[in-house]
Amino acid sequence: MEIKKTVQDLTVARNISLNNRHFLLDLIAPEPLPLMLPGQFVQVLVNDSPTTFLRRPFSIHQVDYPRKSIRLLVQIKGDGTRHLSSLREGEALNVLYPLGNSFSLPSVKNVLLIGGGCGVAPLLFLAQFLNQNRIRPTILVGFRTKEEVSEIEAYSAFGDVFITTDDGTEGEHGLVPDHSILQKERLPFEKIYCCGPDAMMKAVARLAALHKIDCEVSLENTMACGFGVCLCCVTPTDRGNERVCVEGPVFNIKRLDWI
């Protein structure tokens, strides 16, 4: 099924600061939302930031169809995200969406979601979607430090949550791929979905390959257009260079040259 893309002025309903690097943006559409799938993303036009020329891509963190609202989870990286962090209720934000493919619906039951940093963004939507399909995933999320651990209640509603922090101030100490649930000789998972920094995703991909677990990752290649026309965002796959914004952002690791 082909979902029609649209470019729309959404209205900021809430801008919720989680900590000094992360915030949630609730955006309300003027008309019923198009159907969206977990793993898809939006391209946001950042106004009034002289150093931000192109749109900025963000995963869809949550969708509330009745309220015609989508939620983004944003980490402040540079000028673009800094400008978004100061958006106020009622301001308009021009958004191009929904973009990209999505995570696949698994045919198995033992599913693990792994997210690090703001790579957790698409996993909440995915967890909810899995629940709707009667799958309760295990969710492993990594943060830098205790202050940044957030939305655990939201995740817990959809699955069993495990936490790591880089500095050990909450959950297990260390990086996500080092968490004890991944250190067993045989892992109880049949499918892994992973999103986060490249190095983390590659480590998880190696682990999945080792344990012969099917694994999908969501890439965050830099983008100019986000809807398939510039060919700037490509990644090498078994079919040559493919567009992360159309054929991705979600790829099965079998199709990448990672391992």
Next chain:
Amino acid sequence: MEIKKTVQDLTVARNISLNNRHFLLDLIAPEPLPLMLPGQFVQVLVNDSPTTFLRRPFSIHQVDYPRKSIRLLVQIKGDGTRHLSSLREGEALNVLYPLGNSFSLPSVKNVLLIGGGCGVAPLLFLAQFLNQNRIRPTILVGFRTKEEVSEIEAYSAFGDVFITTDDGTEGEHGLVPDHSILQKERLPFEKIYCCGPDAMMKAVARLAALHKIDCEVSLENTMACGFGVCLCCVTPTDRGNERVCVEGPVFNIKRLDWI
């Protein structure tokens, strides 16, 4: 006396809309204001306007030394001034000031100030300054239409005010140089100070020359730096190309090649 220029973050104390094209900005300095003279201007750094690269020059409209406050009168022309129009109380504005020369203190008593559009900006400060030097000027100001006629009370405190509007909805109908007080065979003025659109200033300059009245005009050449280093703002004078931002903005019409 050399006045030291400074570049400072001023705080917006008030942003007063006069009509849908004009507003007043009150800016408070963090320390006592430098001495400023009527005719001088400031260069404002417009934040968060992607299409505004250079600073924007504005005349000093009023000065309140005890409150460490200066007031600008701004007309919305393009993106830069539009951004300034939405500044809120408490926001910071980076300002480079004071710049340029100033109107000269007249040695005569019968003085006429003529301003059109936002060319009236420096005249309020000048009128106040003249009063402090025991001169009560005649003040002739032109506006587009009734809705834009503003600050008449402020001018009236310092002199006798006459008004024209382009559409005749208030004061005399027509352009400033056509006002009846200028249509006499002998004009009762010994000095004219004029600021406004080029065409208006040139008409006034011709009139002044005809009546052999000493006349100073304030130019608004486009500027890159505003403090004398780029040589972009020059005007031809009897000493060759001179910088409007340093040797001006005020020039005696004798020194220009206008007539």
Next chain:
Amino acid sequence: MTNLSVNIAGITFKNPVTTASGTFGYGEEFRDFFDPGKLGGIFVKAVTGSNREGNAYPRMAETASGMLNSVGLQNKGVDHFVREIYPRIKDFDTHIIVNVSGSTIEEYVRVAEQINELQNIPAIELNISCPNVKQGGMAFGTIPEMSEEVTRAVRNVYKKVLMVKLSPNVTSITEIAKAVTDGGADVLTLINTLLGMAIDAERQRPILSTITGGLSGPAIKPIALRMVWQVHKAVKIPVIGLGGIMNATDAIEFLLAGASAIQVGTANFIDPMASVNIVEGLKAYLQKNHIADVNDLIGALKTD
């Protein structure tokens, strides 16, 4: 009634707003947003002799009011275009023009010959200005003799309207323009991207895998306008102008400087509606200024 249509080398464009090669895909991706039939024309992504994977990622760097790209002509080759893509787009209600690229004169000629057979393609745009391929590309476009030679070789086999897209990375754009005109071009398109570079100061590395790439966007508009103006005065054939056009005002500036039509490039990425909005804005400008025919704007810059 305001006339928006322009005639360029015998082809009537319903309006002078077209889209730049490499920034509009094959037009299909924009159908979610608007009917491509509203545009004067579409210049599709570069087509080469055979499949190319293009350069390695990263291929993009954002710069002040612009971007660098080093896509490197990724496409599936002319056979694939003729077989798979052409049938899908040939009935668009607008002119489809194919951007023809290559590394050798033979490759350009071969692609042009195959496109010549496609009934609904009224013109090709010879890309002798791509800065992102090791051989050919920009090299052809920076040497007058080579520009003329490749143009002439294609002219010999291509029977419809031959447009040639010039590189701005040259000392004298008029010299190249004249050489290409002598080679038999019907129309000149300018400008392609300027060769630039971006560095990540934290990682102390170039941002692009290819180190250098092509600069596009509003940053280059002053250079593009200057070149269109110079070339318009130097040659007799029509010029299509582009480089940093984001809105109708920009487009009008290019028409005034002498462009008979304009292309919208990088702007498509930021606003997929940019090109149709420009059609509307142009119409509004003409009406506001009581100009009955858009042709009255072309080259109408007053310089007295």
Next chain:
Amino acid sequence: MTNLSVNIAGITFKNPVTTASGTFGYGEEFRDFFDPGKLGGIFVKAVTGSNREGNAYPRMAETASGMLNSVGLQNKGVDHFVREIYPRIKDFDTHIIVNVSGSTIEEYVRVAEQINELQNIPAIELNISCPNVKQGGMAFGTIPEMSEEVTRAVRNVYKKVLMVKLSPNVTSITEIAKAVTDGGADVLTLINTLLGMAIDAERQRPILSTITGGLSGPAIKPIALRMVWQVHKAVKIPVIGLGGIMNATDAIEFLLAGASAIQVGTANFIDPMASVNIVEGLKAYLQKNHIADVNDLIGALKTD
């Protein structure tokens, strides 16, 4: 202790941050804002053989992340410089370098000879790249033979450090760089402005009195970085880099690309403190990254 000083052709600059000719006056205008002695050097406004009034107003147009200027070398001539200006600035606690311009080789030579006599001027910067004068200027800088010839002529009379400032409006910057090096230059400065144009769509007129002018500011940074990188690899003499540097990060990018020092130009207009802020930012970067000597950054771009 972090070392910020660089040695360029025998001159020790206390730091690699200098200011670009035509954007810093004679340094005096900045004394209200900071002590010019904090800078590595100051390149003063172009000096020509005799008084020049420059071009007519308007001389400036704002563009996307940049500006066009067509000042046209307005200055009171070399005699006036020697007599009036030099005495006022010669004791600044920084290197004063004179930007030497002209319309003929004789004029360049005459100015260089006179500046050669000024004890506190350790170098000149030969401006063979000004796009804003009818004769000479950029013409010299776009033809390798002429670039070499004017450099050699000045080399014959100028005994101190000879820097030559290159024009970016060329097909091959390395070819010009090599020609100028062969002509006897000690140092290359790049880039000067790119030739551009701006149009007022409402008035249907060019904005500049001269129609075209020189583009500067962040818009041109990618092009400048690319040229510095290319030239740094192509010649053995030091390169001074500029073009759109607004902050310390930009400056570091130029150093990484191979510049031994940088110049701050248009940024001075927007923030008179830009250059000293860059000195501070550079120091902070070195400290944060535990780099003891700024020389370790020069040309250190990792491209493996």
